[in-house]
Amino acid sequence: MEYLPNIGFVIILILGIGYFAKNVKKLIRNIKLGQDVDVSDNKSQRWKNMVMVALGQSKMVRRPIAGILHIVVYIGFIIINIEVLEIIIDGIFGTHRIGLSVLPTSVYGFLIGAFEILAVLVFVSVTLFWIRRNIIRLQRFWKSEMTSWPKNDGNNILYFEMVLMTLFLVMNATDIHFQSINSGNLISQFISPWFGDSESLLHSIERGAWWLHIIGILIFLNYLYFSKHLHILLAFPNTYYASVKPKGTLNNLEAVTKEVMLMMDPNADPFAAPAEGETEEEPAKFGASDVHDLNRVQLLNAYTCTECGRCTSACPANLTGKKLSPRKIMMDTRDRLEEVGKNIDANNGEFKDDGKQLLNDYITPEEIWACTTCNACVEECPVSINPLSIIVEMRRYLVMEQSAAPTELNNMMTNIENNGAPWPYSQMDRLNWKNE
Amino acid sequence: MSETTLTVPTMAELMVQGKQPEVLFWVGSAGSYDDRAKKITKAFVKILNKVGVSFAVLGTEESCTGDAAKRAGNEFLFQMQAVTNIEILNAYEIKKIVTACPHSFNTLKNEYPSLGGVYEVYHHTEFLHQLIKDGRLKIASNTYKGKRITFHDPCYLGRANEVYEAPRHLLKELNVELVEMKRNKRSALCCGAGGAQMFKEPEKGDMDVNVLRTEDALKTKANIIATGCPYCNTMMTDGVKFKEKEDEVAVMDVAELIANTQEL
Ligand code: SF4
Ligand code: SF4
Numbered sequence: 225m226e227y228l229p230n231i232g233f234v235i236i237l238i239l240g241i242g243y244f245a246k247n248v249k250k251l252i253r254n255i256k257l258g259q260d261v262d263v264s265d266n267k268s269q270r271w272k273n274m275v276m277v278a279l280g281q282s283k284m285v286r287r288p289i290a291g292i293l294h295i296v297v298y299i300g301f302i303i304i305n306i307e308v309l310e311i312i313i314d315g316i317f318g319t320h321r322i323g324l325s326v327l328p329t330s331v332y333g334f335l336i337g338a339f340e341i342l343a344v345l346v347f348v349s350v351t352l353f354w355i356r357r358n359i360i361r362l363q364r365f366w367k368s369e370m371t372s373w374p375k376n377d378g379n380n381i382l383y384f385e386m387v388l389m390t391l392f393l394v395m396n397a398t399d400i401h402f403q404s405i406n407s408g409n410l411i412s413q414f415i416s417p418w419f420g421d422s423e424s425l426l427h428s429i430e431r432g433a434w435w436l437h438i439i440g441i442l443i444f445l446n447y448l449y450f451s452k453h454l455h456i457l458l459a460f461p462n463t464y465y466a467s468v469k470p471k472g473t474l475n476n477l478e479a480v481t482k483e484v485m486l487m488m489d490p491n492a493d494p495f496a497a498p499a500e501g502e503t504e505e506e507p508a509k510f511g512a513s514d515v516h517d518l519n520r521v522q523l524l525n526a527y528t529c530t531e532c533g534r535c536t537s538a539c540p541a542n543l544t545g546k547k548l549s550p551r552k553i554m555m556d557t558r559d560r561l562e563e564v565g566k567n568i569d570a571n572n573g574e575f576k577d578d579g580k581q582l583l584n585d586y587i588t589p590e591e592i593w594a595c596t597t598c599n600a601c602v603e604e605c606p607v608s609i610n611p612l613s614i615i616v617e618m619r620r621y622l623v624m625e626q627s628a629a630p631t632e633l634n635n636m637m638t639n640i641e642n643n644g645a646p647w648p649y650s651q652m653d654r655l656n657w658k659n660e
Numbered sequence: 661m662s663e664t665t666l667t668v669p670t671m672a673e674l675m676v677q678g679k680q681p682e683v684l685f686w687v688g689s690a691g692s693y694d695d696r697a698k699k700i701t702k703a704f705v706k707i708l709n710k711v712g713v714s715f716a717v718l719g720t721e722e723s724c725t726g727d728a729a730k731r732a733g734n735e736f737l738f739q740m741q742a743v744t745n746i747e748i749l750n751a752y753e754i755k756k757i758v759t760a761c762p763h764s765f766n767t768l769k770n771e772y773p774s775l776g777g778v779y780e781v782y783h784h785t786e787f788l789h790q791l792i793k794d795g796r797l798k799i800a801s802n803t804y805k806g807k808r809i810t811f812h813d814p815c816y817l818g819r820a821n822e823v824y825e826a827p828r829h830l831l832k833e834l835n836v837e838l839v840e841m842k843r844n845k846r847s848a849l850c851c852g853a854g855g856a857q858m859f860k861e862p863e864k865g866d867m868d869v870n871v872l873r874t875e876d877a878l879k880t881k882a883n884i885i886a887t888g889c890p891y892c893n894t895m896m897t898d899g900v901k902f903k904e905k906e907d908e909v910a911v912m913d914v915a916e917l918i919a920n921t922q923e924l
Contacts, residue, residue: 636728
């Protein structure tokens with residue numbers, strides 16, 4: 225019987241980590257539904273971007289208040305989680321504060337003392353975040369796409385952190401042995417008296433807080449997959465895979481290049497049989513109407529989005545009341561990708577046509593056509609997401625597969641085709657300005 | 661307006677003389693046909709003529725870069741334009757290009773290389789700044805002394821290619837008070853023309869983007885809104901008119917400001 229807690233602990237741990245692993249596998253499978261894309265170039269620049277943007281949060285601090293608070297929470301959260309290591313070892317082996325027996329008391333005290341201070345800082349920062357979201361009501365958290373789940377999600381995480389930090393401090397405050405050493409209880413020594421001095425009660429509270437703390441952490445881990453908080457993991461690969469070219473660069477579609485070269489080459493025979501060894505390829509679909517047509521980096525982008533709305537708050541279309549919101553583009557992409565993933569799960573690994581698409585069912589052409597391709601969203605995103613690239617892929621689909629551009633744009637394109645200018649002027653008049 | 665005649669050789673003419681210019685001036689569609697933009701084109705040519713830069717244009721052999729088509733989603737049309745232009749540029753063995761249009765600048769610099777068109781491409785503000793640094797162009801005039809000028813960053817010059825300083829260096833040479841809008845450089849607000857918006861009506865909303873951006877500029881109390889893009893110029897000019905401020909605030913290209921100090 226005396227091993228019951230250990231066994232229980234191991235089971236909870238395995239369940240918690242196992243379910244998380246299962247969802248990570250699903251996440252990877254879903255991302256791989258996207259088109260392959262070559263990201264093997266510029267390795268050193270990519271590592272540098274990851275270190276600067278994800279680890280160093282260089283883009284977060286462009287908005288100093290949110291940036292600094294976020295860094296506190298981020299550092300605090302990571303460092304305090306070192307404590308989880310001790311909890312896991314204690315839980316499995318039935319030890320109590322194993323750190324005290326392997327580290328000199330002063331070192332252990334220093335570590336826990338630092339954790340306690342960070343816990344308080346995290347608690348304060350998270351409270352300020354909550355106030356910004358719910359009392360001050362910063363505009364970007366109250367746009368039309370931020371209702372129901374996205375809105376609750378933002379707050380849930382804040383509550384989670386508050387509870388976890390509280391449990392950590394309570395656990396320390398009610399630990400009679402730890403308090404008696406009187407090293408590292410920088411904060412908890414002040415909380416300790418609140419709980420009275422009944423030894424058995426203190427012990428029960430300490431055990432309760434200990435168990436809730438580790439269970440809370442496992443729940444948090446598993447909550448990630450369903451939340452915008454996936455960014456704490458995905459920000460790293462996402463900033464690594466983000467484009468390293470100047471922001472103005474739009475990729476040139478290779479499938480189009482092939483056809484254009486064929487058309488421009490006077491010697492090419494368009495009806496020629498494919499050369500030996502070359503198999504007739506399925507004609508490529510131009511642009512994107514659903515998540516399968518997007519590339520893997522774009523799908524990773526969707527899972528990484530923190531729904532912070534920095535993009536939308538800088539978007540000229542959104543600022544002037546148009547329907548377009550780059551954040552919504554990312555959220556819709558993720559929602560549709562999840563829907564497709566669930567469809568695959570329900571149909572034994574095969575996607576069954578559900579009559580829906582990302583375009584029209586989630587994102588409307590009205591949104592797509594409102595974009596000025598100004599790159600403000602790309603510039604703003606603290607985790608290097610590119611909503612613009614998805615918008616352009618959808619325009620490509622609308623124009624090249626559906627011929628569904630707005631009439632004025634069709635006129636502009638006809639002009640370019642006929643006279644090499646977006647207006648109906650003759651190419652022969654191109655140099656007239658010289659003598660006017 | 662031109663009392664001084666412009667010297668604008670074409671590549672075809674130079675070819676006949678067996679000459680290769682230092683740089684090709686890519687005029688762009690707006691710079692060739694749009695009445696307002698043509699003035700910018702001429703102002704830039706005047707400076708080139710005065711400094712004695714050996715340059716040429718493609719003239720009737722130039723065609724739209726395809727930027728607007730690409731950003732409207734028509735990759736076919738874009739690549740057709742690109743391949744046609746690259747054929748001509750390569751036939752003339754062009755190495756260095758300067759343009760007064762950030763859209764052409766971006767497309768030539770970033771999107772032509774993988775289709776076989778690899779050139780050194782400069783925006784005219786970068787080129788003019790270089791002329792000053794090399795001591796070839798001197799600005800010693802008080803034409804604009806004491807004026808307040810604000811610079812609107814074109815998206816395809818600024819964020820897209822991170823050229824923020826060249827135009828500002830030029831403006832500082834003018835002896836003016838350079839005032840920044842609240843949203844500037846990488847956080848500058850678009851004028852509303854990019855991504856082929858120039859050629860269509862905006863979607864339904866509360867206001868037009870150019871009006872919002874003009875409000876940003878008017879808040880600086882500047883006498884002149886300077887920019888470096890023919891499309892931004894149109895948008896800001898319209899915005900100023902909408903706000904009925906055209907008598908107090910002028911919208912000018914950096915090249916025009918410089919040309920005016922040269923008493924050309
Ligand atoms: S690129 Fe498009 S979506 Fe992004 S900020 Fe500009 S207008 Fe908005
Ligand atoms: S795309 Fe980036 S900036 Fe926009 S909401 Fe998502 S994380 Fe924030």
